[in-house]
Amino acid sequence: MPGDTRRLGEFELIAELFAPLAAPGGFGLTDDAAIITPPVGSDVVMTKDMMVSGVHFLPDDPPDLVARKLLRVNLSDLAAMGAAPHGYALGLSLPPEVGDDWLRAFAAGLAADQREFGIALLGGDTTSTPGPLTLSLTAFGFARQGRLLRRSGAHPGDAVFVTGTIGDAALGLMALRGALADPDGFLAGRYRLPRPRLAAGAALAGIASAGLDISDGLVADLGHLCSASRVGAVIEAALVPLSSQARRSIGHRPALIGAVLAGGDDYELVFSVPPDAAGALERGILGAGVAATRVGRIVAGEGVRVLDATGVDITPENPGFRHR
Ligand code: ADP
Ligand code: MG
Numbered sequence: 001m002p003g004d005t006r007r008l009g010e011f012e013l014i015a016e017l018f019a020p021l022a023a024p025g026g027f028g029l030t031d032d033a034a035i036i037t038p039p040v041g042s043d044v045v046m047t048k049d050m051m052v053s054g055v056h057f058l059p060d061d062p063p064d065l066v067a068r069k070l071l072r073v074n075l076s077d078l079a080a081m082g083a084a085p086h087g088y089a090l091g092l093s094l095p096p097e098v099g100d101d102w103l104r105a106f107a108a109g110l111a112a113d114q115r116e117f118g119i120a121l122l123g124g125d126t127t128s129t130p131g132p133l134t135l136s137l138t139a140f141g142f143a144r145q146g147r148l149l150r151r152s153g154a155h156p157g158d159a160v161f162v163t164g165t166i167g168d169a170a171l172g173l174m175a176l177r178g179a180l181a182d183p184d185g186f187l188a189g190r191y192r193l194p195r196p197r198l199a200a201g202a203a204l205a206g207i208a209s210a211g212l213d214i215s216d217g218l219v220a221d222l223g224h225l226c227s228a229s230r231v232g233a234v235i236e237a238a239l240v241p242l243s244s245q246a247r248r249s250i251g252h253r254p255a256l257i258g259a260v261l262a263g264g265d266d267y268e269l270v271f272s273v274p275p276d277a278a279g280a281l282e283r284g285i286l287g288a289g290v291a292a293t294r295v296g297r298i299v300a301g302e303g304v305r306v307l308d309a310t311g312v313d314i315t316p317e318n319p320g321f322r323h324r
Contacts (some may be wrong), residue, residue, distance in 0.1 A: 007100055008100050008103070010126050013103065013126065014029050014126065015029075017103055017104060017107040018090070018107060018121060018124070020111070021107065021110055021111055021114060021120060021121040022120060022121050022122070023086075023087045023119075023120030023121060023122055024120075025037065025087060025122055026087070026120070026121055026122040026123055029121070029123060029124075033123065034087070034089070034122035034123045036086065036087065036122070036140055038086075038142050039142060041144060041145055042142040042143060042144055042145060043142070043143050043144075043145050043148070044086075044140055044141075044142065045078060045081050045083035045140065045141045045142065045143050045148070046138065046139070046140050046141075047074055047077035047078060047081075047138070047139050047141075048074070048136065048137065048138040048139070049070070049073045049074050049077065049136075049137060050091075050134065050135065050136045050137075051066070051069070051070050051073075051134075051135045051136075052132055052133070052134050052135075053132040053133040053134070054132050055132075057069070059132075059133075061192075062105070063102045063103075063105035063106040063109065064105045064106065064108050064109030064112070065109065065192055065193060066106065066109070066135070067105075067106045067107070067108075067109030067110045067113070068109045068110075068112065068113045068193060069192065069193065069194065070135050070137050071088070071109075071110060071113045071114075071117070071119070071137060071139075072113065072117075072193065072194045072195070072196050072267070073194065073215070073267065074088065074137050074138075074139035075117055075119070075139060075196035075198060076194060076196040076197070076213045076215070076267040077139070077213060078139055078141040078196070078198065078201070079196045079197045079198045079200065079201035079202075079213060079269065080149060080201055080211060080212045080213035080269060081141070081143060081148050081149055081150075081201065081205075082143055082147060082148055082149035082201045082202055082204060082205025082206075083141030083142060083143040083148075083201070083202075084118075084141050084142050084143070084198070084202060085117055085118055085119040085139065085141050085198065086119065086140045086141050086142055087119060087120055087121065087122040087139075087140050088119060088120075088121060088122060088137055088138060088139040088140065089121075089122050089123050089124045089137070089138040089140075090110075090121060090123075090124035090135075090136070090137055091124055091125050091126075091134075091135070091136030091137070091138075092124065092125070092126045092127070092134075092135060092136075093127050093128070093129040093131070093133070093134040093135075094126065094127070094128055094129065094133060095128070095129055095130065095131065095132065095133055096128070098133055117196070117198065119139070122140070143205065144205075147205045147206045148205060149201055149204055149205045149208055149210070149211045149212075149271070150210060150211075150228070151210055151211070151212050151224060151225050151228035151229065152210060152228040152229050152230075153209045153210040153229055153272075154209050154210040154225060154226070154229035154231050154233075154272035154298045155209060155229070155231065155272075155274065155298060156231055156298050156299050156300045157274075157275055157297070157298065158209050158210075158272040158273055158274050158275070158297065158298040159272065159273050159275070159278075159294050159296075159297055159298075160222065160233055160235065160270065160271070160272050160273075160294065160295055160296040160297055160298060161208075161270070161271055161272075161273060161281070161292045161293060161294050161295065162214070162218065162240070162241065162268050162269065162270050162271075162292070162293055162295050163197050163200050163268045163269045163285075163288075163290045163291065163292055164195075164197070164241070164266070164268040164290050164291065165241045165242055165243040165246065165266075165268070166214070166218050166240050166241060166242065166246075166260055166261075166266055166268060166295075167218075167240075167242060167246050167256075167259065167260025167261070167263055167266065168186070168187050168190035168191070168243050168245065168246055168266060169187075169190045169191040169194070169263065169264065169265035169266045169267075170191075170217070170259045170260060170262075170263020170264065170265065170266075171187045171245075171246055171249055171256065171259060171260070171263070172186075172187035172188040172189065172190050172191030172192070172265075173191045173263070173265065174187075174259065175187045175188050175191075176188050176191065176192075180249060180256075181249070182245070184245070186243065186245045187243075187245055187246070187249075190243075190266070191265055194265065194266070194267035195267065196213075196267060197213070197267070197268060197269050197288070197290055199287065199288040199289055199290070200269055200285060200288040200289075200290050200292070201269060202288075203284040203285055203287065203288045204269070204271055204281075204284065204285070207273065207277050207280045207281050207284050208271040208272060208273055208277075208281075209229075209271075209272045209273065209274050209277075210225050210228070210229050210271060210272045211225070211269055211270065211271030211272065212224060212225055212269070212270065212271075213267055213268070213269055213270075214264070214266045214267060214268050214269070214270055215264050215265060215266075215267060216264045217261065217262045217263050217264045218235070218240070218260075218261055218262075218266075218270060218295075219235070219261050219262055219304050219306060219315070219316055220262065220264070221270055222235065222270050222304050223303065223304045225270065225271075225272065226298075226302060226303065226304060227302070229272075229298075230302070231298050231299065231300065231301070231302070232298070232299045232300065232301035232302050232303050232304065232305070233272075233296055233297065233298050233299060233303075233304045233305075234296045234297055234299055234304075234305050234306075234307060235261070235295050235296040235304060235305070235306045235307070236295065236296050236306075236307055236309075237257060237261065237306050237307065237308050237309070237314060238308065238309040239293065239294060239295045239296065240260065240261070240293075240295050241291065241293040241295075242260070246260060257314075258316050261306055261316050262316040262318060270295075272298050
């Protein structure tokens with residue numbers, strides 16, 4: 001991993017790099033713990049995601065992008081619950097080869113996204129490790145009581161929607177591995193830097209019957225919604241919204257539709273909407289800055305089936321990424 005060896009000790013590291021990122025409730029990272037004060041009538045929503053060098057990112061990935069992805073995958077989970085970001089705690093296990101330069105760039109990445117998404121640092125912990133660089137982030141958000149976007153609650157007859165475009169990140173990972181052309185870098189960018197759909201998630205809470213973010217792949221994640229709601233779903237592949245770049249790739253290699261349906265890391269939202277909520281959805285999603293596209297429907301039964309334009313079942317055999 002590039003960068004000089006570390007000269008800052010643990011306390012200097014916290015004071016120099018992380019204290020400037022602290023939220024008011026973090027007391028400048030000078031106390032033993034932080035406080036979170038939710039607005040009256042709100043619940044605190046909590047989520048945690050970890051990233052390990054060599055597993056979730058590459059040792060020579062730009063540190064600011066690693067930081068922003070770590071923050072954004074957690075923000076995506078808050079979005080998927082319909083919560084607004086508040087603060088986060090950071091866990092760092094640092095191997096000797098991670099130097100001050102790496103950590104400075106990492107902190108700069110956090111600072112940039114803190115401004116973009118309105119979230120700040122509450123605290124954390126720092127250790128050394130003989131193993132790979134391991135990053136852990138716990139994010140806290142607020143949601144009005146009774147207005148969470150849960151995975152359960154979908155019913156047969158509900159329509160299934162997604163935000164944004166699907167499959168760009170899976171194709172982007174292929175491009176980064178040299179297996180696909182990506183002339184303008186759009187696909188790789190979608191893999192490296194997800195856009196948590198916070199405004200959409202907040203707008204959908206109270207309108208959608210169920211929803212979650214797509215981190216494992218459209219088919220797999222809609223499958224999670226179906227299991228939690230005890231229903232099945234049908235996706236019409238021809239309705240799945242594609243970026244022009246993804247459309248071009250599939251035009252050259254039609255089999256790539258499998259990667260689009262089963263690939264993960266898009267961090268778009270997939271959600272179900274009762275038939276009588278179509279108007280509310282249209283009004284709600286208007287201000288969210290992202291399109292919502294109907295891709296299928298909830299049915300009785302279990303599991304997710306994908307149909308092509310002629311009604312042939314093209315459900316991918318391996319529907320998505322399985323976490324260990
Ligand atoms: P303790 O030994 O009591 O756990 P620490 O020395 O670990 O205290 O932490 C001191 C302060 O620095 C605490 O406020 C803690 O939240 C903060 N802190 C430590 N590591 C990090 C980190 N990686 N990111 C943010 N804050 C941190
Ligand atoms: Mg500690």
